[in-house]
Amino acid sequence: MSHARRVLLSEWTKIRTVRATVWTLASALVVTVALGMLISALLNNGFDDLSREERLTFDPTFISFAGTSLGQLAMIAFGILVVSNEYGTGMIRASLAAVPVRGELLAAKLAVATALALAVGMVTSFAAFLLGQLMLGDHRTDLGQPGVLRAVLGTGLYMGLIALFAMGLTWVLRSALLSFGVQIPFFFMISNILANVPATEKVGDYLPDQAGSRVMAVIDDGGWPYGPWVGLLIMLAWVAAAVAAGWFVLRRRDA
Amino acid sequence: MIELAGLTKRYGLKTAVRELTCVIRPGQVTGFLGPNGAGKSTTMRMILGLDHPTAGRALVEGRPYARLTDPLTVVGALLEARAVHPGRTAFHHLLCLAQSNGIPRRRVGQVLDLVGLGEVGAKRPKGFSLGMGQRLGIASALLGDPRILIFDEPVNGLDPEGIHWVRNLLRRLAAEGRTVFVSSHLMSEMALTADHLIVIGQGQLLADTSMAGFIEENARSYTRVSSPDRERLLDALNSAGLAATPASGPGADGALDLEGDQTVAVGELAAERRLVLHELCHHRASLEEAFMRLTRQAVEYQARDGAEDRRGAGSRQGWEG
Numbered sequence: 001m002s003h004a005r006r007v008l009l010s011e012w013t014k015i016r017t018v019r020a021t022v023w024t025l026a027s028a029l030v031v032t033v034a035l036g037m038l039i040s041a042l043l044n045n046g047f048d049d050l051s052r053e054e055r056l057t058f059d060p061t062f063i064s065f066a067g068t069s070l071g072q073l074a075m076i077a078f079g080i081l082v083v084s085n086e087y088g089t090g091m092i093r094a095s096l097a098a099v100p101v102r103g104e105l106l107a108a109k110l111a112v113a114t115a116l117a118l119a120v121g122m123v124t125s126f127a128a129f130l131l132g133q134l135m136l137g138d139h140r141t142d143l144g145q146p147g148v149l150r151a152v153l154g155t156g157l158y159m160g161l162i163a164l165f166a167m168g169l170t171w172v173l174r175s176a177l178l179s180f181g182v183q184i185p186f187f188f189m190i191s192n193i194l195a196n197v198p199a200t201e202k203v204g205d206y207l208p209d210q211a212g213s214r215v216m217a218v219i220d221d222g223g224w225p226y227g228p229w230v231g232l233l234i235m236l237a238w239v240a241a242a243v244a245a246g247w248f249v250l251r252r253r254d255a
Numbered sequence: 256m257i258e259l260a261g262l263t264k265r266y267g268l269k270t271a272v273r274e275l276t277c278v279i280r281p282g283q284v285t286g287f288l289g290p291n292g293a294g295k296s297t298t299m300r301m302i303l304g305l306d307h308p309t310a311g312r313a314l315v316e317g318r319p320y321a322r323l324t325d326p327l328t329v330v331g332a333l334l335e336a337r338a339v340h341p342g343r344t345a346f347h348h349l350l351c352l353a354q355s356n357g358i359p360r361r362r363v364g365q366v367l368d369l370v371g372l373g374e375v376g377a378k379r380p381k382g383f384s385l386g387m388g389q390r391l392g393i394a395s396a397l398l399g400d401p402r403i404l405i406f407d408e409p410v411n412g413l414d415p416e417g418i419h420w421v422r423n424l425l426r427r428l429a430a431e432g433r434t435v436f437v438s439s440h441l442m443s444e445m446a447l448t449a450d451h452l453i454v455i456g457q458g459q460l461l462a463d464t465s466m467a468g469f470i471e472e473n474a475r476s477y478t479r480v481s482s483p484d485r486e487r488l489l490d491a492l493n494s495a496g497l498a499a500t501p502a503s504g505p506g507a508d509g510a511l512d513l514e515g516d517q518t519v520a521v522g523e524l525a526a527e528r529r530l531v532l533h534e535l536c537h538h539r540a541s542l543e544e545a546f547m548r549l550t551r552q553a554v555e556y557q558a559r560d561g562a563e564d565r566r567g568a569g570s571r572q573g574w575e576g
Contacts, residue, residue: 003324006354006355006356006357007355009354009355010351010352010354010355011351013347013350013351013354014343014351017343017344017347017350017351018340018342018343019342020342085340089337089338089339089340089341090334090335090337090338090339091338091339091340093300093303093305093334093335093338094334094338094339094352094395095352095355096303096304096305097303097304097305097326097327097330097332097334098326098327098352098355098356099355100303100304100320100321100323100326101321254300254305254306254307255300255305255306
């Protein structure tokens with residue numbers, strides 16, 4: 001077995017043998033789908049109460065992804081745990097003694113965890129869309145409509161990327177407490193506030209989660225300064241920066 | 256073989272390890288001694304490439320650690336008992352380490368049995384005692400059947416039976432021709448295990464010598480004498496030119512100590528002056544005491560040195576155990 005494959009296999013064993021990481025992924029799926037279904041059902045029932053403008057820009061695809069606002073937090077938690085599991089316990093020293101080339105350890109861990117997050121993200125995205133449409137009744141759309149498949153695939157991609165962003169940042173912060181304390185409040189509240197308060201809206205639109213979630217929308221309500229793919233690219237730039245910072249810190253610092 | 260050449264680690268103004276140069280050879284147990292905070296763990300982490308040296312280098316089998324392919328099959332290390340995720344079973348902990356170095360899965364079960372954890376391999380280490388955690392750490396060190404073993408304070412937290420077991424294990428590994436480098440802050444423990452000693456204090460090399468040589472050079476010997484007529488004994492000794500100092504320590508009350516072996520001279524003097532003696536014997540100071548004296552001198556020297564050139568060589572070292 002090649003060296004790279006050995007390290008990948010080892011990282012896969014690390015992820016699957018700790019309960020918390022498995023549970024966070026499962027809850028990302030359940031929370032996103034369940035909340036999406038609930039909100040879809042509520043909007044279906046209350047569709048007639050919506051304003052004319054709201055009805056014109058009604059985006060059934062985007063509505064079925066409403067659960068990602070909470071579900072992404074579980075994805076972020078997964079990303080944080082995969083990395084911070086090494087630090088909270090001193091395991092990082094055993095890991096680096098086994099794989100002393102630090103870039104190798106980082107790359108293997110990110111590759112395995114991101115692949116897993118992407119796979120779960122895709123399943124989550126399709127499940128949220130399909131079950132959400134079921135709840136939307138007459139207001140539903142389908143994968144054949146223009147831009148819908150792009151939005152569904154994009155949402156799966158978003159879920160994987162947000163986990164990868166969290167992993168990169170956690171290599172920098174190194175502690176679970178600090179990582180949760182910074183990232184969860186940021187993505188749960190602060191980012192949304194920045195993106196919706198007029199004073200900071202222009203900057204807030206370029207935050208990783210705001211830019212990335214552009215891809216979830218099929219109908220452009222005019223609230224975005226860029227298109228879905230540009231949004232995803234902006235998010236990718238954030239992710240690349242976080243991973244590069246993590247790699248830089250891991251290389252430089254004592255373990 | 257492990258080679259350290261001018262190995263230095265500074266944290267800001269504090270020097271943890273200062274120009275350490277020595278060779279740790281195969282086929283014997285090399286004890287790495289020093290008070291807590293002397294730089295033992297830092298040195299070991301630098302050997303394993305975990306901490307970057309400020310200057311100098313550490314080589315294992317002639318190469319920097321990071322250049323080793325499948326390092327666990329060359330060097331096995333016990334760094335701290337809890338380098339383990341508490342929620343991952345002992346078996347899986349060892350399995351993920353084994354997989355990364357191409358070590359077969361069956362070896363995991365073997366080392367678990369070897370350290371006496373065969374029964375609890377499927378359990379999560381969060382319920383392990385300190386001793387069990389230490390055994391798991393030793394299992395991970397042995398995983399790759401390495402030629403070099405590095406143990407940082409391996410007997411910490413072990414019960415007497417466990418300590419005995421570690422001692423025998425270290426001796427056996429060295430007898431098999433492996434390089435065994437083991438740190439401790441307990442001289443008494445090392446005295447029973449090590450063939451060779453490397454002693455550091457405040458990060459500096461104080462001694463690099465065989466155990467026998469260390470005892471020869473550093474274990475002070477003295478003659479203890481006591482008499483019910485202490486004043487006359489003291490006068491007699493003084494007039495004969497034998498320098499005596501009041502003994503200290505438990506059970507010393509009223510006794511006098513003389514440097515070296517003076518039993519013959521004192522015995523003959525007492526007979527000549529018709530003095531009653533209650534005790535006359537030659538003692539060799541314990542290795543523990545010799546070691547403490549050696550490291551304490553170093554600490555004091557460092558403290559003066561630091562005060563003079565205002566480099567601030569760091570706070571005084573704590574002593575435990």
